[in-house]
């Protein structure tokens with residue numbers, strides 16, 4: 526039987542339209558609280574669509590997941606620890622290059638990612654031509670064009686979320702290759718991680734990359750295990 530309850534997290538750069546998408550999805554059914562231990566606002570809501578109950582969590586707006594700021598740590602920990610069924614990355618189509626940095630990081634974390642390609646009206650007014658199919662193929666993840674300010678694309682986004690959560694639509698992701706020396710070290714670390722209990726919580730490759738970056742937050746977590 527397919528799961529009728531789905532949890533999605535809304536990620537995205539500041540000002541990309543996350544709250545607008547959140548409001549479109551949840552209407553008035555939302556709850557504002559705080560993330561545990563911090564005073565950053567946590568918004569949660571839900572909707573029902575085609576027999577599914579979809580819980581929506583609005584993550585803080587971030588440009589990356591390198592864990593340099595509290596917002597980044599909150600967003601990253603949520604994706605890694607809570608493992609939402611689907612992560613929806615709200616991308617500003619009029620600022621595609623900058624926004625894709627976060628998308629790539631989410632894919633490296635092996636999140637079940639759907640890209641909500643928002644602000645298509647702005648992109649069109651600037652005469653940007655975005656080949657949505659090709660973008661989806663290159664990233665290995667579904668891309669849904671939207672104009673959240675007009676409510677455009679919401680049903681398509683929900684259909685895609687349901688398809689990804691149910692495994693009907695696959696997120697293959699991308700495999701970024703680093704240079705030879707780095708790849709050699711990644712492979713070594715990946716093997717060690719895969720043979721340890723750490724592999725249960727994290728993508729071994731993502732963890733290996735974070736260790737090579739000397740990511741203090743990740744090193745701290747590993748020391749605790």
Ligand SMILES: Nc1nc2c(ncn2[C@@H]2O[C@H](COP(=O)(O)OP(=O)(O)OP(=O)(O)O)[C@@H](O)[C@H]2O)c(=O)[nH]1
Nearest residue numbers: 538539540541542543544545586643644672673674
């Ligand atoms: N033209 C246009 N404007 C949009 C669209 N979606 C959202 N906006 C507007 O963009 C602004 C930012 O939207 P928000 O939903 O607040 O963005 P956010 O990602 O939640 O921003 P932060 O929480 O500050 O990170 C608002 O003025 C929205 O009305 C869209 O598709 N087209």
Ligand SMILES: [Mg+2]
Nearest residue numbers: 543544545586
């Ligand atoms: Mg917001």
